[in-house]
Amino acid sequence: MDENTFTENFNNQGWPSKTFLCYMVERLDDENTATPLDEYKGFVRNKGRDQPGEPCHAELYFLGQIRSWNLDRNQHYRLTCFISWTPCYNCAQKLTTFLKENHHISLHIFASRIYTVDDSGSRQSGLCALQAAGARITIMTSKDFERCWVTFVDHKEKPFQPWEGLEVKSKKLCEELQAILRAQQN
Numbered sequence: 001m002d003e004n005t006f007t008e009n010f011n012n013q014g015w016p017s018k019t020f021l022c023y024m025v026e027r028l029d030d031e032n033t034a035t036p037l038d039e040y041k042g043f044v045r046n047k048g049r050d051q052p053g054e055p056c057h058a059e060l061y062f063l064g065q066i067r068s069w070n071l072d073r074n075q076h077y078r079l080t081c082f083i084s085w086t087p088c089y090n091c092a093q094k095l096t097t098f099l100k101e102n103h104h105i106s107l108h109i110f111a112s113r114i115y116t117v118d119d120s121g122s123r124q125s126g127l128c129a130l131q132a133a134g135a136r137i138t139i140m141t142s143k144d145f146e147r148c149w150v151t152f153v154d155h156k157e158k159p160f161q162p163w164e165g166l167e168v169k170s171k172k173l174c175e176e177l178q179a180i181l182r183a184q185q186n
Contacts, residue, residue, distance in 0.1 A: 092126030
């Protein structure tokens with residue numbers, strides 16, 4: 001993706017109407033060794049109401065791609081996603097179902113911000129169900145934004161430049177996400 005698309009959509013200070021999901025897949029050879037599968041690396045975005053056809057969230061496009069790969073059920077894989085918004089309730093439910101049906105796949109989601117369109121109860125239950133299915137969900141830190149920048153952005157050798165307030169906002173969102181995920185445990 002280009003630099004402007006990344007900054008417009010991943011800057012945790014803003015409220016873009018699009019969702020971008022960057023993904024990479026690694027085959028886990030053993031506990032300490034992972035082999036990146038570069039043919040399964042890229043990004044997708046949601047299809048909004050302003051585009052032809054039915055709207056579709058980025059997570060659903062991603063699930064469609066994963067299913068088309070037919071990953072070997074005798075191997076173990078780690079999917080790492082950098083996403084501009086945490087999944088909504090419906091997408092969290094579909095990801096939860098996918099993980100329950102595919103025990104050979106683990107999922108780690110790094111989110112720039114928390115999706116807040118759902119009412120808080122469904123948002124909480126969706127994210128909690130996703131975590132209970134084994135997904136790791138975390139808020140992106142400066143280090144994670146940099147990793148996303150290096151891995152997915154056509155940055156023309158420019159280093160990642162954190163924006164003002166990135167760490168403060170990340171910390172606040174991390175606390176909010178932890179409260180959401182803890183609420184279900186109580």
